[in-house]
Amino acid sequence: MEAVSLETFLAAIGTEFASPWRTVTQRMIDLFADATDDHQFIHVDAARAAAEAPFGGTIAHGFLTLSLLSAFAFETVPPLEGAGMGINHGFDNLRFLAPVKTGSRIRARFKLAHVKVRRSGWVEVTNDVNIDIENSLKPALTARWVTLTHIEPRADP
Secondary structure (H helix, E strand, O other): OOEEEEHHHHHHHEEEEEOOOOEHHHHHHHHHHHHOOOHHHHHHOEEEEEEOOOOEEEEEEEEHHHHHHHHHHHHHHHEEEEEEEEEEEEEEEEOOOOOOOOOOOOEEEEEEEEEEEEEOHHHHHEEEEEEEOOOOOOOOEEEEEHHHHHHHHOOOO
């Protein structure tokens, strides 16, 4: 994806960017469970989840769904010209609204809400984000996500 100037990015406030759909597989869920030591049966035991949980089978961890925002943003939101690195700064109003069943397709929608240019070279970017579940009226989650991007100073010729 082609980088955009800070001026173009500022002009895009209010614009929504939607990612491609991504299928959440049991393998992704199992690997996340291993990485986080969260092996609750609703995530990793299909037979027990089908029998005991109200979801009809296993579901993704809420934090797995949340963690996919980084990949969705990378493939969806245009980067800033001169960006050296970006970091998470935090979330406001994060809510998990609907479970992501194994095999579901999800996508992220980013609405550029605010951009603050700091004198230090950091640009604070705030997006209102939804992770949609295909064929679901409710999103998996909603949040206000704040990130920081460092813009490398331009070398004068």
